[in-house]
Amino acid sequence: MSREFEFAQLLRAYRKGILSEKAFEEEMTRLEGGACGGFIAMGKTYASERDAIVAYLQRVRNGEAAGARALEQWAQVCKTDCMRSGLRTIAEREAYHVRVIDRKLNDLGARCEPAADPEIDRFVSMQSDPNISDLDKLRRITSSFANADEVVKPIYEFVDLIKQDLDAKEMLALWAEDEYSSIKWFLHACAALGGAAQSPADSRHEAMASAQTH
Numbered sequence: 001m002s003r004e005f006e007f008a009q010l011l012r013a014y015r016k017g018i019l020s021e022k023a024f025e026e027e028m029t030r031l032e033g034g035a036c037g038g039f040i041a042m043g044k045t046y047a048s049e050r051d052a053i054v055a056y057l058q059r060v061r062n063g064e065a066a067g068a069r070a071l072e073q074w075a076q077v078c079k080t081d082c083m084r085s086g087l088r089t090i091a092e093r094e095a096y097h098v099r100v101i102d103r104k105l106n107d108l109g110a111r112c113e114p115a116a117d118p119e120i121d122r123f124v125s126m127q128s129d130p131n132i133s134d135l136d137k138l139r140r141i142t143s144s145f146a147n148a149d150e151v152v153k154p155i156y157e158f159v160d161l162i163k164q165d166l167d168a169k170e171m172l173a174l175w176a177e178d179e180y181s182s183i184k185w186f187l188h189a190c191a192a193l194g195g196a197a198q199s200p201a202d203s204r205h206e207a208m209a210s211a212q213t214h
């Protein structure tokens, strides 16, 4: 929605008595803030909400693509039978995230060039290495966080900031749910293979752990 259009809508609502004077003033302040102060997200000020969304999508896009590649290749060399389809499932999620992000960037008149990132390349080659154990690969993934909530919190913080592009807002909220599910599974698999303290109440951990030994 353009700023002019939003302003006209607000004015109409105010004149019709749908918006109180106080609500009208608050909305006007928000619109003016957008015009003068830009959109603040991820510790930076962007010229607009649209620019912040483009930057955000460009930032996560290549990581998702690397995740898809790494997990697909790991599934091919995975030695833990009960993990293979879980890895394939998450690889598919990462791959469709990339496709949806590319379509949204296209809708916004932007695109994302694949960027060289040596750290991502190292991650993909480690996850694809048949000589590294599945447990070490799980440890590598789960070493950087304690729980799934911590990982998706910044995504939801960004989602909360989005006020105009509701399409992007819904897309990112769904993406966060997928990431949450994937991370929970990695933590579960890591615990099941003995990589972390496991909850005795979780029978899935025990089933996966015993499948390991057969």
Ligand SMILES: [Fe+2]
Pocket (backbone or CB within 6 Å): 063, 064, 067, 094, 097, 179
């Ligand atoms: Fe992801």
